[in-house]
Amino acid sequence: MTKELRIIDFMGVRHYTSALSILIVIISLASLALNGLKLGLDFTGGTQLEMLLDRPADLDKIRDVLEKEELKSPVAVLFGSDQEVMIRTQDQMKIKAQEKLSNTIAALGSGAALESLERPVRELEGYADTLVIANLGVDLLQQKDLFPSAKYGRVEYQQRDGKVLVTLENSVDSVYLNQIIGDLEAATGAKIQLRSSEFVGPQIGDELRDQGGLGMLVAFVLVFLYVAVQFQWKFSTGAIIGLVHDVIVTLGFFAFFQWDFDLTVLAAILALIGYSINDTIVIYDRIRENFRILRKTDPHEVINISISQTLGRTIMTSASVFIVLFCLYFIAGEVLQGFALALIIGIVAGTYSSVYICANITAALGITKEDLMPKAKEEDGAEATEAP
Structure with missing residues (x-):
């Protein structure tokens, strides 16, 4: 005997889940507005x-x-x-080294200051940096031994316009x-x-941020068009609202707790869009099928039946993905923790939105069986009836 399916009244609590979703999104947006994302080195x-x-x-x-x-x-x-x-670190080694030297020189008193860091003149080829120091004599500099050869290599002192130029063989950074x-x-x-020392310029970080945002926008547009073509625009609207909910909630967590947001997290956000829409499409496909079978059933009841029929698949899929993500978070190392954490949060939000938001929005837009009937076949049938 086939076990009777238990129908859960998901649509019966739609007003409560809608209020909860709105509240979570408002909190997430407030966190983003007040705290902002703690951008990692890839972006800053x-x-x-x-x-x-x-x-x-x-x-x-x-x-x-x-x-x-x-x-x-x-x-x-x-x-x-x-x-x-x-x-x-978001510091540049050269700027940080210059700050340290500036503080050391200023501590000598008498208004001593490091004015700038320049490239050495052509005559001093093979040297790395030239420091321009004001209000300090060469004798005092040499006496204090601020630039020992053991660290800086060869050191040349010159006078220019009442200032001391200290040219160093080894760069300050x-x-x-x-x-x-x-x-x-x-x-x-x-x-x-x-093993390596690399500098990422802020211009490259801005470019990565802009390209990541553009990629997310393109993903939303393509998902909207795909669902609209395969199903109907009311389904497409619900799917996009669900995806926006998932992304905002995930970003809100990172803003609230000030977790580092780097390229791996951005990759997780883009992967989340694909995962969440896949889960949503499974539910939508069952809703479309049941609308054609259960033609006299109330739309809300059709949606309840459809979600109940796919609930086991949704839970099993999410659980299997969670196993992988928890392994990544606890075993794969700290480099991938941000990626795993973003997906863990996003999949919880995505599973919730697929069940309670996407279908809810579709129902609120007044989806009916007429929206899903294959109109082209009906028209062909009508033409065949009119033929002599």
């Missing part, structure tokens, strides 16, 4: 360092050193193995980076090898 620009340690990395000690350096939004995560560390590595080695007791 900054420095990314990859280091190899000769022993398992102690991330707590590494983060303590980065905090003491007062780097902007420092992040230290493992990638690859427990001896490989990726450090990200490389010296500052070596100092950070030295501090990390002292804190962790490990020997550290710098």
Whole structure:
């Protein structure tokens, strides 16, 4: 015997679920407006360092050193193995090194100040940077030994318009980076090898942000057109409202808790659009089928039957995806945690919206069986009847 399907009255609580959805969206939009997204290095620009340690990395000690350096939004995560560390900061090493030198020079008193950092003149080829220092003599600079050759290599002093020009063989950012590595080695007791140092400019970050937003907009438009062609515009409107709900809620969580929003999270948002619409289309397909079979049944009851029939599939699909995402979050490493977290939140919101929002909006727009009847076949039948 076939087990009788239990019909759940989803449409009976549509007013409550609509109010809940509106409240969640308002809170998410308020979080986005007040807090904004905590954009990661991919969007803001900054420095990314990859280091190899000769022993398992102690991330707590590494983060303590980065905090003491007062780097902007420092992040230290493992990638690859427990001896490989990726450090990200929104600071540029050159600007941060210049700030440090400026504070050191100003501490000498007498109005001493680092005015600028210039390229060396052609006569000093092979040197990296030239510091322009005001209100300070060469003798005092050499006496204080602010630029030891062990760190800066060869150092040349010149006078120009009452100011001192200090030309260094090693760039100030490389010296500052070596100092950070030295501090990390002292804190962790490990020997550290710098594998790469990359700078992401803010212009590249703006371009990535704009392209990501454009990609999301194009995805919405294509989904709307696809659902409108395959089903009907009332279904398409419900699907788009559900997708917008899912994206806003996910972004709202990241804004409220100030989690880093980087390219992996953006990729998760785009993947969420595909997952959520897939779940919605399964429900829509069953609604369309039942409208043609249950022609005398109330539209709300048809939707209840359709969602009840697909509920098991929806729960099993979401559960199987959750298993993968939890593995990514807890096992795959911190680099992918943002991606997994965004999808976990988004899939919860997407499952909810597929059941309670998309179908609810479609019903509110007054979907009927006449909207889903194959008009072309009816017209062909009418022509055949009129033929002699």
